[in-house]
Amino acid sequence: MKNGFFSLAGLRRLRVMTWKELLQLFRDTALMVFFLYSFTGDIYIAASGVSMQLKNAAIATLDGDRSDASRELLSRFQPPYFRPIGELAAARDSITLLDDAGAMAVLDIPPRFQERLQRGEQVSVQLQVDTTNSVLGFLASSYGAQIVGKYGLEAAARREGLGGMAGPVLQADTRIWYNPNQNDAWFMGISELLTVVTLFAILLPAAAMVREKERGTIEQLMVTPLSAFQILFPKVIAMTLVILGGSAIALFGILGPVFHVPMRGSLLTFFLITALYVFTTAGLGLLAATVARNLAQVGMLTVVILMPMLLLSGAWTPPEAMPDWMRILAYISPLHYFLDAAYGILLKGAGMDLLWDSVLAMATLGVCVFALGMGRFGRQFG
């Protein structure tokens, strides 16, 4: 093992090669500027202002009754969920308004609403909802149903003399854990950080490798005493270091001070897991690099790898809602485990006692992918 990996010479080579990769990276000014932007400005934009919740949905009303009862019901559609935008003159206006996306919903109260209510009949009111966005459509109708249901129950209690709400009803005390104020910035910010980490972890090593191939400098490396591993591994170390630096900037520069994302778990664990994740994902990038001949191909291959990973891992869409065959695919995506671990550490305060299975799965994937990439590389240039 004179020139082996763990010998003194091996370690020195590793250091020198890693330094070479870092220098090469830092000298691409446009790339570095954008790297910094991705870990700061981009995460800021994603986390600020964007909300997946129904807020201030414009609601127009058609009041066919104009009584105290109808006005009371209408007055209950208020912010934060709804924003009343006034009354419509005729029923056909409602369709025009919804067509132009001027309103999200129209509440239609029939004539003789109060009269029939007092007489003890059951009255229907209609809510027309724009469900072009199905999630919002569902939320709007669900809040509408809550408001009308509560109003109805109170009206019934008054009429039947049940004395307020004291009946055999359920009193649910709902607690939302980990993010009690439903602050979207926490979710969006962390999700964007993970996306950016993934993008760079695939693209940087793949591009660094193919660039050497495209320019022919790989031949120079091949005639040196370096082994295939000693050529590939420093690239991964350099990229991992840079990406960890970027994550630290994002965490301590943006997510912490600006959005007050709680960091409940151990940050050391977070960075160790991030390093493991970058290593695993870099393996995917290197695998792509052994397939591609030029950088343009690497770019397209990156999209092919990145997009399904982002989608399947549950960053945007809940894994529970996917078809079964897709959920199986999620298990071979390292991002799936990284998401669990990152949200677990930052928001839930989970430690290794809960996360060990994710870490183990990620490490196994990493070793497999890396071995595959090394094997292909060795055959191409060995």
Added chain:
Amino acid sequence: MNGKRIVALAWKEWREIVRDRLFFALAFIVPTMLMLLFGFGLSLDVEHLPFAVVDYDRSAASRDYTYRFISSRYFDFKGYAGDARALDSLLADNRIRMALVIPPRFDEHLARGEPAPVQVLIDGTFPMRAQTTQGYVVAINSAVSLDNMARALSAGRGIPLDEARRRVQPVKLEVRYLYNQSVKSIWSLAPKLIMLIMMLSPPFLTALGVVREKESGSIFNIYSSTVSPGEFLLGKLAPYVFISIANAMVLWALAVWLYDAPFKGDPFFFAFATLLYVICTTGIGLVISMLVQTQVAAMIVASIVSIIPAVLYSGMLLPLTSLSPGASAIAHSLPTMYYTNIVVGSFLKGVSWSALWPDVLVLAAYAGSLFGLGYLLFSKRPKS
């Protein structure tokens, strides 16, 4: 402008793309693959939410109540937990997203006609899902409450259950879902995917295509030739616009035939607007390629610049109405929002020129200014 030179350049570029087999194949495969993946996988329907129950009461009433959740298609019962402390690690480990805690004397409270407290714990990591989950829980709880009230009233007054049910629910809400009657998320999603994918792929292709010449140095042939900057840009970009148009047609066909999304609008109007949009996104790639020197940088810039606006600021996943003023300003300054209006209008609402001409106008202005910017940035006498 010399038409012959433009055609020659476009032909040269086309040959180059076609000869790089993998690149050519991926240029067509990537959009279709993304459409299939997103279409089947990007479901925003919150269903099969795993949940657990801690039942301290163990009575018929509490089992009845639990059964309401078990039989709902929105929830997926994972079993009873021993006590409330066990829920901590289940929630932290993503094993469950929601938990019900039924305190002792649940049955007793209800039998006496008193309100019975229950506790609902929801994992708030994903705010949108938490909100939807809460919506489901409230709906089930109020249905149970109404049933209980009706039963109590019917027993107390000796009236039939149906009559009692009508009395406790004097106002009924009828919801009419417009444009997407069954609230299927794929219907509203598939058209918007055209917007998303046409935002991702053209800038990528274009930026790579132009920067490739810069990095390999073959652009010096152009610099030293008689080709004018305008001719170079038109000839160079024509094949990419062509590829993207072909892709847009494939995506349209997939949306209509595979996902059965209704197309109610005017096809000519839609085709015209799509052409403008593709020119816009190609223009984004052009501007990027003028600003960077290496293909790696081009890829990174193209993906960061296009993914975020397309996913977050286009109204695809997130409602534009719930954006903060700052975010709303960002959304209005990007082309994706306008094309989303056009896609949604053409597919789901069946409106065309009369309602959407301002959006088309904005897209045209975008396409014009992006190409203008690219033209200004392109110089045959580079500084370095």
